[in-house]
Amino acid sequence: MNYFPLTGEQQAWKDRVSSIAEKTIGPRAAEYDRLAKFPQESLDALKDAGLLGLRVSKEHGGLGADMVTTCLVVEEVAKKCPSTAMCYKMHLESMEAVSRIPTAYQLEKFVKPLARKKIFAAAAGGESRGQTGTDWRPVSAPDTPLKSVDGGLLLENVRKSYVTSAGHAEVYIMFCRVEGGRTDGPPDLLMIEADQVEWETVGEWDGLGMRGNASTPMIFNGVVPYENLLGIELEGEKEPVMQRYMMPVLILTYAAAYLGIASGAFDLACVEGDRRFASGARRLDNPINKRRIAELSAQIQSARAFLHTAASMADDGRATSLLPYIQAKVICSEVAVRVTQDLMTMFGGTAFSKQLPFERYFRDARAGLIMGMANDQAYEVIGDLMFPALSS
Numbered sequence: 001m002n003y004f005p006l007t008g009e010q011q012a013w014k015d016r017v018s019s020i021a022e023k024t025i026g027p028r029a030a031e032y033d034r035l036a037k038f039p040q041e042s043l044d045a046l047k048d049a050g051l052l053g054l055r056v057s058k059e060h061g062g063l064g065a066d067m068v069t070t071c072l073v074v075e076e077v078a079k080k081c082p083s084t085a086m087c088y089k090m091h092l093e094s095m096e097a098v099s100r101i102p103t104a105y106q107l108e109k110f111v112k113p114l115a116r117k118k119i120f121a122a123a124a125g126g127e128s129r130g131q132t133g134t135d136w137r138p139v140s141a142p143d144t145p146l147k148s149v150d151g152g153l154l155l156e157n158v159r160k161s162y163v164t165s166a167g168h169a170e171v172y173i174m175f176c177r178v179e180g181g182r183t184d185g186p187p188d189l190l191m192i193e194a195d196q197v198e199w200e201t202v203g204e205w206d207g208l209g210m211r212g213n214a215s216t217p218m219i220f221n222g223v224v225p226y227e228n229l230l231g232i233e234l235e236g237e238k239e240p241v242m243q244r245y246m247m248p249v250l251i252l253t254y255a256a257a258y259l260g261i262a263s264g265a266f267d268l269a270c271v272e273g274d275r276r277f278a279s280g281a282r283r284l285d286n287p288i289n290k291r292r293i294a295e296l297s298a299q300i301q302s303a304r305a306f307l308h309t310a311a312s313m314a315d316d317g318r319a320t321s322l323l324p325y326i327q328a329k330v331i332c333s334e335v336a337v338r339v340t341q342d343l344m345t346m347f348g349g350t351a352f353s354k355q356l357p358f359e360r361y362f363r364d365a366r367a368g369l370i371m372g373m374a375n376d377q378a379y380e381v382i383g384d385l386m387f388p389a390l391s392s
């Protein structure tokens with residue numbers, strides 16, 4: 001049961017994606033994880049259902065889904081295969097800003113092809129500042145701006161640390177600075193067509209979790225037309241494009257993916273915990289387990305209600321800052337870690353020896369604490385939003 005009231009249309013999308021995830025995505029998840037294989041077939045199932053264009057307006061040929069629906073869809077996918085959900089949410093966030101504020105050129109080049117299922121996208125965001133020795137913290141905006149050259153902006157050995165779906169996308173959204181542009185605050189966003197530049201992936205992805213993600217570093221070289229820069233016709237907007245048009249979906253779909261890890265593992269625990277051993281007893285007959293599952297159910301429901309409230313704030317334009325979205329991200333990712341940790345204990349040797357996939361959920365959940373805005377960083381931002389520094 002969903003405590004946050006869903007419209008008929010939202011419920012219908014949830015049910016539809018749940019059925020795709022159950023039939024097509026879930027059965028492949030273990031193999032993607034074992035082989036660290038990119039979940040192409042599962043992403044194809046989402047593509048066939050038109051879900052790559054989930055956020056594109058109906059006017060431009062997409063599904064025009066609101067944020068609550070988007071969170072429901074990502075959660076349903078993550079319940080069955082977190083790796084697929086993560087690649088999918090990266091696609092959604094990468095195409096979000098261009099879908100909201102395209103120029104006429106960008107509409108033809110990116111948005112309409114996206115609605116026609118022609119584009120799968122990825123986010124080439126973070127660079128490790130540790131590499132340049134100036135700061136230990138990860139940055140989403142590089143120090144070095146892209147130079148303007150004849151024909152556009154020059155990519156000269158631009159290296160991105162972790163790019164989920166690296167090498168599998170038609171379009172990459174690059175977080176960048178451009179010569180003569182903003183020097184602080186969130187980065188600018190540049191759409192890069194993979195077949196128009198040179199790129200390479202570095203090494204193989206062999207993560208603890210999210211093993212299907214292909215999240216390797218990438219290096220880009222080439223010239224990208226200036227017209228591929230987002231927000232170029234929005235001079236005078238107070239907020240940077242990224243903050244306003246990309247961050248809500250970026251953060252909330254992270255939250256939805258981690259919530260899906262928690263609820264996917266929990267749903268499985270309810271089925272397996274109710275199963276009778278030869279003696280006739282169930283795992284859930286143990287009062288400790290019953291208490292444990294009760295506690296986890298309350299945590300999942302509160303995280304989900306919070307997430308859907310935050311998503312509806314985005315839909316209604318009620319949020320005055322990113323605060324509710326970032327809070328949803330830390331709440332959902334921490335619930336995922338807590339739920340999967342407890343289920344590893346509840347299912348004991350069966351889980352530890354991988355007879356049931358709780359350990360896969362457990363490993364995938366760990367990514368939630370460090371990905372996107374790492375939770376430590378997220379709490380720092382929450383604190384800053386609550387108690388802004390006094391300007392001198």
Ligand SMILES: Cc1cc2nc3c(=O)[nH]c(=O)nc-3n(C[C@H](O)[C@H](O)[C@H](O)COP(=O)(O)OP(=O)(O)OC[C@H]3O[C@@H](n4cnc5c(N)ncnc54)[C@H](O)[C@@H]3O)c2cc1C
Pocket residue numbers: 090122123124125126128136137138162163164165207209210213215367369370371372373374375376377380
């Ligand atoms: C599976 C996976 C997929 C990813 N996919 C993508 C992708 O598609 N696109 C993309 O751009 N990036 C991606 N990333 C990168 C991800 O966003 C980074 O992991 C994240 O930015 C953390 O950077 P780091 O790993 O260099 O951590 P580090 O810099 O080593 O940080 C480690 C820890 O340091 C602390 N810390 C770091 N910065 C701060 C801060 N500012 N304030 C307080 N504490 C801080 C936190 O405790 C953090 O957990 C992915 C990462 C993973 C693990």
